[in-house]
């Protein structure tokens with residue numbers, strides 16, 4: 001049909017039937033496109049003349065205002081607007097379409113979290129370059145004989161630390177673009193250039209799509225499983241073989257060999273031709289995990305986390321979409337990758353709070369993983385030594401199946417746990433280790449064994465004050481003290497990243513030498529250990545001092561090789577590590593996590609301390625855990641000492657059931673924020689006036705959020721509590737629709753809030 005005829009057929013011939021036919025024809029050419037923007041709905045476009053209408057899921061480029069954007073063709077009929085008012089789709093991109101189950105997933109996550117669907121879609125297409133036709137690239141590799149050349153010590157071939165890091169990054173035949181290589185090796189581009197110039201590193205032009213990496217080999221045999229492990233593995237493998245949706249909780253004590261056990265299920269899924277997704281809480285800590293995967297399946301899996309470079313991200317996204325990547329291990333955002341053949345999801349350390357994403361789209365990745373598995377009709381395994389109360393309750397309700405590993409692998413026994421009642425201990429000012437812990441450290445070192453000291457606080461001291469005038473250093477944009485970091489000589493805000501140099505004198509009264517640190521951070525603890533045990537070799541394991549996963553892996557290797565006697569760290573030491581000679585764990589301040597109004601404070605303290613304690617005595621030497629606390633009578637401390645997890649969980653469950661809190665009721669937080677205190681209060685009052693008054697729904701607030709000012713924004717908080725029968729999202733949607741707030745005010749909805757800051 002010629003173009004001008006299509007404008008308005010009814011006007012031309014005045015025939016209703018013809019008009020209907022024409023508009024039906026047009027309707028066939030309607031294309032609904034979801035764009036990765038915070039828009040409330042999909043937009044209508046027209047398929048270009050003379051081309052096939054792109055199928056739902058196709059990635060298409062469309063005009064929006066003056067921009068050209070990539071979006072995804074969505075399901076359902078369009079047709080709100082007349083055809084002549086619509087713009088045509090510009091082109092379809094040569095990428096496999098987004099599968100229906102992923103489109104349903106986007107919709108469900110959007111509805112659950114109350115985020116515009118486009119913002120959820122944006123997470124599935126987080127690598128815009130992956131959607132464009134690939135181009136050839138220049139990649140660096142290690143030249144053959146490079147190592148020998150370096151060892152010869154010839155001029156220009158000196159092995160500086162920066163060069164060593166470059167070579168490390170290229171180990172195992174890795175190939176990377178020069179910029180990416182410099183970034184990974186934490187060196188300037190000049191270091192890479194010099195290595196290229198002297199022929200130690202080579203650069204080659206490689207075709208756009210990398211050759212397929214070898215897939216993990218499920219035929220390789222793993223270790224011989226213990227009888228417990230065999231029973232557990234068989235259940236997981238059966239579920240994979242059966243297919244269909246089902247949640248299994250692999251509940252095994254620390255060191256019971258949960259990883260080897262779920263590897264069996266992973267192998268079964270691979271053998272069945274399926275893709276597998278493994279979520280880990282902080283992939284940066286996964287170096288030991290990756291080595292184990294390689295030992296079991298011969299190659300490394302594809303990885304997805306914030307620390308991978310742009311080129312790898314692009315390759316991985318495409319490899320997943322094209323089914324070339326068979327196993328992906330990743331942080332929570334890996335859940336939004338476009339797997340076409342996903343057959344199994346494993347969520348390791350399912351209780352870990354880092355599964356909750358707190359900004360942008362606020363979601364709990366473990367819960368959304370269950371949702372994705374349900375939509376895709378595949379099995380999912382939740383793995384933990386300390387399952388979350390939510391998961392435990394789902395097992396009790398019969399919704400999840402539980403598979404247990406009650407014993408440590410081989411001869412290893414669980415460590416003994418002892419509380420150190422700080423109320424009865426005498427400690428010099430400025431020191432934080434009580435005599436019983438000091439004595440245990442001494443005997444550990446004397447026996448040639450290793451220790452771990454855990455304190456969940458980065459930096460040197462959480463508060464610095466002036467002895468002369470009482471001045472305290474506070475963040476200019478948050479309700480928070482600045483934390484001194486002595487290694488970098490700075491005062492840092494742990495909430496917004498504000499940093500300033502430690503001044504030579506008090507900025508308030510100008511007194512010199514009057515600034516005193518209050519309380520301990522890991523850096524200060526290191527000082528104390530060094531003072532008490534000058535011969536002990538100690539290392540700090542803290543995220544801000546370790547540059548990337550490789551540095552963390554190196555430190556872990558050094559610990560395994562017993563180049564250190566004691567590791568001092570924050571929660572990053574708690575997970576995953578397996579150090580055979582580590583026999584003593586000291587928890588320096590067990591009460592830290594119990595303050596604040598977080599409803600999961602006790603549960604989290606239990607999980608974290610149990611997890612840290614689980615690092616002790618994992619091989620043939622028996623482990624000991626000492627927990628310093630001012631509250632030894634708290635149920636959580638008693639449960640830790642008695643290793644009575646189930647009684648603790650029962651008490652926790654009873655308390656939450658009584659209070660109607662999750663998982664026995666629903667909870668949401670509304671954070672209202674603005675640059676000006678007045679506007680936020682005005683908006684909060686307007687919201688309060690319109691608050692829902694429904695049976696089974698209670699609205700608490702507005703109250704200043706515990707961090708009343710964060711990044712310069714004033715914050716007020718509502719908590720909405722409801723019974724499980726209430727459709728909380730609908731209640732909130734209705735409430736928010738009835739209130740207009742000024743454009744400078746932001747209202748954020750957090751369904752199932754975890755952070756109560």
Ligand code: ADP
Nearest residue numbers: 223224225226254255256257258259260409578
């Ligand atoms: P968990 O994850 O339950 O804490 P791991 O999976 O880390 O436990 O296992 C603890 C240690 O025991 C690891 O070093 C692991 O390699 C080893 N292990 C577990 N199961 C076996 C097995 N069947 N044969 C040999 N070694 C095993």
Ligand code: ZN
Nearest residue numbers: 475478493496
């Ligand atoms: Zn701040």
